[in-house]
Amino acid sequence: MDESNPKPKLCSFCSLVCELPDLDDRSAGPEPWCIKRSGLGKLVPLRLASMASAHRSAVTSDAQESYFESSLRIASQQLRRASSILVTGRIHCVESARGSIELARRFDAAIDPWDSDTASDAISAMQRGGGYGVSLGEARDRAELWVVVGQDSLLEQTPRLPIAMHRGESVPLLLLGRWSDASIENFREAGFDVVCIECELEDLPKRLGQWTRVGQTHSESQVGQWLLGAKYTVFLYAPSALDVEGRDLWIEALDRWVLQRNETTRAVTLSWGTLQSSFHQTCTWLTGFPGRIQFREGIPQYDPHGYRAKDWVDRQTASAQAKSRSLLVWVDDSLEELPGELLELDLPKLIIGPNPGSSNHQADRWLPAGIVGVTHTVNMFRGDQTILANVHSDCPPGSQMPSQWLKRFLS
Amino acid sequence: MRVTRLKNVRIVDGIHASSKPTDLYLVGPSLARQLPPETRIDATYDLEDHIAMAGGIDIHTHIGGGKVNLARLMWPERSTKEADEKPWLRPLSAPVPGTWETGQRYLQMGYTTCFEPAMLPANARQSHMEMRDTPWLDTGGYVVLGNDRMLLNMIALGAGQEAINDYVAWMVASSAAMAIKVVNAGGIDAFKFNQRQLNVDEVHPALPVRPRDILWSLSTAAEELGLAHPLHVHCSNLGTPGNITSTLATLDAVEGRRIHLTHAQYHCYGSDGPHGFSSEASKLADRVNRTNHISIDVGQILFGQTITLSADTMHQFANRKFASPRKVIFQDLECQAGCGLLPFRYKESQFVHGLQWSIGLELFLRIQDPTRVFLTTDHPNGGPFTGYPHLIRLLMDYDFRMSIFDRLHPDVRSVSTLPSLKREYRLDEIASITRLGPARALGLQNRGNLNPGSIADVAIYRNDDNPEKMFSSPTMVFRGGEMVLRDGLILRDCQKTVLISDFQTRQDALRWGARPEHSARWQKLYGYSPWLTALRTDEFAEEGLQIEHAHWHR
Numbered sequence A: 001m002d003e004s005n006p007k008p009k010l011c012s013f014c015s016l017v018c019e020l021p022d023l024d025d026r027s028a029g030p031e032p033w034c035i036k037r038s039g040l041g042k043l044v045p046l047r048l049a050s051m052a053s054a055h056r057s058a059v060t061s062d063a064q065e066s067y068f069e070s071s072l073r074i075a076s077q078q079l080r081r082a083s084s085i086l087v088t089g090r091i092h093c094v095e096s097a098r099g100s101i102e103l104a105r106r107f108d109a110a111i112d113p114w115d116s117d118t119a120s121d122a123i124s125a126m127q128r129g130g131g132y133g134v135s136l137g138e139a140r141d142r143a144e145l146w147v148v149v150g151q152d153s154l155l156e157q158t159p160r161l162p163i164a165m166h167r168g169e170s171v172p173l174l175l176l177g178r179w180s181d182a183s184i185e186n187f188r189e190a191g192f193d194v195v196c197i198e199c200e201l202e203d204l205p206k207r208l209g210q211w212t213r214v215g216q217t218h219s220e221s222q223v224g225q226w227l228l229g230a231k232y233t234v235f236l237y238a239p240s241a242l243d244v245e246g247r248d249l250w251i252e253a254l255d256r257w258v259l260q261r262n263e264t265t266r267a268v269t270l271s272w273g274t275l276q277s278s279f280h281q282t283c284t285w286l287t288g289f290p291g292r293i294q295f296r297e298g299i300p301q302y303d304p305h306g307y308r309a310k311d312w313v314d315r316q317t318a319s320a321q322a323k324s325r326s327l328l329v330w331v332d333d334s335l336e337e338l339p340g341e342l343l344e345l346d347l348p349k350l351i352i353g354p355n356p357g358s359s360n361h362q363a364d365r366w367l368p369a370g371i372v373g374v375t376h377t378v379n380m381f382r383g384d385q386t387i388l389a390n391v392h393s394d395c396p397p398g399s400q401m402p403s404q405w406l407k408r409f410l411s
Numbered sequence B: 001m002r003v004t005r006l007k008n009v010r011i012v013d014g015i016h017a018s019s020k021p022t023d024l025y026l027v028g029p030s031l032a033r034q035l036p037p038e039t040r041i042d043a044t045y046d047l048e049d050h051i052a053m054a055g056g057i058d059i060h061t062h063i064g065g066g067k068v069n070l071a072r073l074m075w076p077e078r079s080t081k082e083a084d085e086k087p088w089l090r091p092l093s094a095p096v097p098g099t100w101e102t103g104q105r106y107l108q109m110g111y112t113t114c115f116e117p118a119m120l121p122a123n124a125r126q127s128h129m130e131m132r133d134t135p136w137l138d139t140g141g142y143v144v145l146g147n148d149r150m151l152l153n154m155i156a157l158g159a160g161q162e163a164i165n166d167y168v169a170w171m172v173a174s175s176a177a178m179a180i181k182v183v184n185a186g187g188i189d190a191f192k193f194n195q196r197q198l199n200v201d202e203v204h205p206a207l208p209v210r211p212r213d214i215l216w217s218l219s220t221a222a223e224e225l226g227l228a229h230p231l232h233v234h235c236s237n238l239g240t241p242g243n244i245t246s247t248l249a250t251l252d253a254v255e256g257r258r259i260h261l262t263h264a265q266y267h268c269y270g271s272d273g274p275h276g277f278s279s280e281a282s283k284l285a286d287r288v289n290r291t292n293h294i295s296i297d298v299g300q301i302l303f304g305q306t307i308t309l310s311a312d313t314m315h316q317f318a319n320r321k322f323a324s325p326r327k328v329i330f331q332d333l334e335c336q337a338g339c340g341l342l343p344f345r346y347k348e349s350q351f352v353h354g355l356q357w358s359i360g361l362e363l364f365l366r367i368q369d370p371t372r373v374f375l376t377t378d379h380p381n382g383g384p385f386t387g388y389p390h391l392i393r394l395l396m397d398y399d400f401r402m403s404i405f406d407r408l409h410p411d412v413r414s415v416s417t418l419p420s421l422k423r424e425y426r427l428d429e430i431a432s433i434t435r436l437g438p439a440r441a442l443g444l445q446n447r448g449n450l451n452p453g454s455i456a457d458v459a460i461y462r463n464d465d466n467p468e469k470m471f472s473s474p475t476m477v478f479r480g481g482e483m484v485l486r487d488g489l490i491l492r493d494c495q496k497t498v499l500i501s502d503f504q505t506r507q508d509a510l511r512w513g514a515r516p517e518h519s520a521r522w523q524k525l526y527g528y529s530p531w532l533t534a535l536r537t538d539e540f541a542e543e544g545l546q547i548e549h550a551h552w553h554r
Helices: A046-058 A062-081 A094-106 A117-129 A136-142 A153-157 A161-165 A181-189 A201-211 A222-229 A247-261 A277-287 A309-317 A320-324 A402-410 B066-073 B081-085 B099-107 B121-132 B149-156 B161-174 B187-192 B211-225 B244-253 B281-290 B313-318 B351-366 B385-396 B398-405 B410-415 B427-442 B467-472 B506-512 B516-526 B537-542
Strands: A035-037 A043-045 A084-090 A130-134 A145-151 A171-178 A192-198 A232-237 A266-271 A293-296 A299-302 A326-332 A349-353 A365-368 A378-381 A388-391 B003-011 B022-027 B030-032 B043-046 B050-054 B056-058 B111-119 B138-145 B179-183 B231-234 B259-261 B294-297 B304-310 B328-333 B337-346 B458-462 B476-479 B482-486 B497-501 B546-550
Touching (some): A062 A326, A062 A349, A062 A402, A084 A094, A084 A309, A094 A326, A094 A402, A117 A130, A117 A247, A130 A247, A136 A232, A136 A266, A136 B328, A136 B516, A145 A153, A145 A201, A145 A222, A153 A161, A153 A181, A171 A181, A181 A192, A201 A222, A201 A247, A232 A247, A247 A266, A277 A378, A277 B066, A277 B099, A277 B121, A349 A402, A388 B121, B003 B458, B050 B056, B050 B427, B056 B427, B066 B121, B066 B304, B066 B328, B066 B337, B111 B121, B121 B497, B121 B537, B138 B161, B149 B211, B149 B516, B161 B179, B161 B211, B161 B506, B179 B211, B187 B313, B211 B231, B211 B244, B281 B294, B281 B351, B294 B427, B304 B313, B313 B337, B337 B351, B351 B410, B385 B467, B458 B467, B537 B546
Parallel strands (some): A130 B328, A145 A171, A145 A232, A171 A192, A232 A266, A326 A349, A349 A365, B003 B043, B003 B050, B056 B111, B111 B138, B138 B179, B179 B231, B231 B259
Antiparallel strands (some): A035 A043, A293 A299, A378 A388, B003 B022, B022 B030, B304 B337, B328 B337, B458 B476, B476 B482
């Protein structure tokens, strides 16, 4: 398709569609989701755009290129010599995921994104019991009742979600959990008729069961009446915004309850994933597993408990001998600062990303990478993991993408 | 240009009738039967006692997309149980393995082209990307329509066939699809409104639309747009006793237009007999034999563990109680369709499963024209594609077929007419149901045969009295004229091609999404621009894929 079609307008940071009128407001503040129009007419996050221009100037000198070539050579030697390798990081696009997985396969490494506990809990719950899910577009069009479960951190992570959820007509929305007045107002401003019921999240699956016993057509409680009356109820939650003990069991219980509701009516869950969804999806189609794998002779072995990135780190740092012969490959599609706990690790590291951090470990190497969706076109999943968006680059590439560095190791 | 001579090989492609050994040349990416005498030959292989077939084509196999990936995700177990119990199935590492294993195992059977039959328009990019990561196979996909609310609204409002054609053309083009598939026309959307069944002449609960209207509109669009492959239909009432009525009504609904019925085995059931479940395969086979505009793929079941996955949430949900192990995943997706997944174990000792097995074979054996009945298991629904060599033996060897039939539930043995069907497939008929027929049905003139000028995708098999052994392990496989497999070992990677339907209105189709009135309607329904999910052809080039267009030769 080579027509002069309008480019998809997508926030490359949050993966949400940003064709929303208020996002054109150039006076918006400088938080990551603020958008401006770039010269090519595409909406890009302000902060990413400024980072992109900074990057171009940072990597054009011959001296730096020479340094990076030398880093690549040394890192290749480290990869060959290491007896235990972990590929980890903040992997947000299909291209970086593919490269990381291929690197892990080639060097018989373990691979797992850095903060994968949230995703792992959601995946474990699904692997045990399944559920009835929904995509954002379907939920937006079909919902007769929204039930948003969680706490304020949901909106801190995806502040534009209420606008993306709303179809332009009045729809009731029930907020369950711990919500501030600001969050309630956020949903109201998006157009929902909001009722907030404060409750302990831990108890929620049980409470739902009490409000709507099987076979019951009438409930004493107002919530129960709403739940029983709606013909298509959408339960929205983000696993990363659920501060509950035993998150996987909590999700499993909610999913089971929702699945059961479908015996007589229609109810679905919309689980809003993290930016690492693109990694988990890609890893699943390439290897059959969502991550937390160790390659042995090129064959992936899956153990959601044994091959957790941070557990690998604990194992390697516990032994002086293991420490010296291990290598942590950090693949970064994020513009956030590198985690302090990573920089403090007494392990050799190869960092491929836009940010060098300030590690003092003498064996650490940095290969600078561009910015997904800004300096390079990449594919990223929307939070509901249904739509894989091709996020166009707007700026001329300055640095290589992590996937391009990874290819050079493999060539 | 590299030239390879396959000397003294017997050509079996369903077209060439001679059984005498001959020479076949691979000249670069194409085939030739004769060469000028001065031609330099780079490699010669004396293949006495071998046959050459075109690379296999799987017209219906679930290898990429959201539900396929969910099926991978829901089955983290790795078990050797199947391998121990049924080594003849040559089990995969999981019912739905990763893309690398899928490509490898297809190639190791001599298959080179596969089609994902259920791409959700919103999710087409993911489907293509997974297929891009499936090595050694050329791939394409069919876009799922017929439950998309935009189309249903257009039919309900009487938008007219011309407007529907424009919309369908856009959906096919923007999904980079080969064809249109309809799954339980209107039924998936009806289930979103809590309706649990929708027959061909029943009205949708929220819109004045019947499945018959949808089937007519889409088959007309496929015909008038000139799509190479006819409407690919998953009928209403999947797996339901007595569903032969709705299957025949579906065939009537297209009023003589070309139609392909997929996994037909699941759609020709009666409700007679001691268990209220019987075979009506003869009725469907008779209809296929009497007309020439119908083709089918069978969707044969093979005994063992699998995962069933389908866009047909209505019927998958109805079957949830049969999940084994007991876990199920369902999704309602993007005002376009849905998906339902449940693990399932087909057992020889179970009456219904035994009769399903028998019904699939009946279809193969009763349909006379082997270029209109295609070998599939609807992978992974009926069983893994790695069972194809076993299935070929079932078709070619009556005694072997009966040896398994004799193990089935006694009531199957008493009601099934399978023993009376003594037909044994010949090799050229196997070539037709696995190569020639699918290629013709898809409009791929230069695939599925060994004609001069066709693509040099060739599988070489050593003759063997046991067809299962023969088709499990080709001696050589060539892709685009290069040998990529020898004696089971994969030698090299190869160029991949994505197959896309071509039709006269492609340019118009792509302009559809830019028209303000269409864009506004789309935006209102989905909340984003139609271009967000539309694939550009340069995305394929960036991924290193070639593009091949299929044409309908009327």
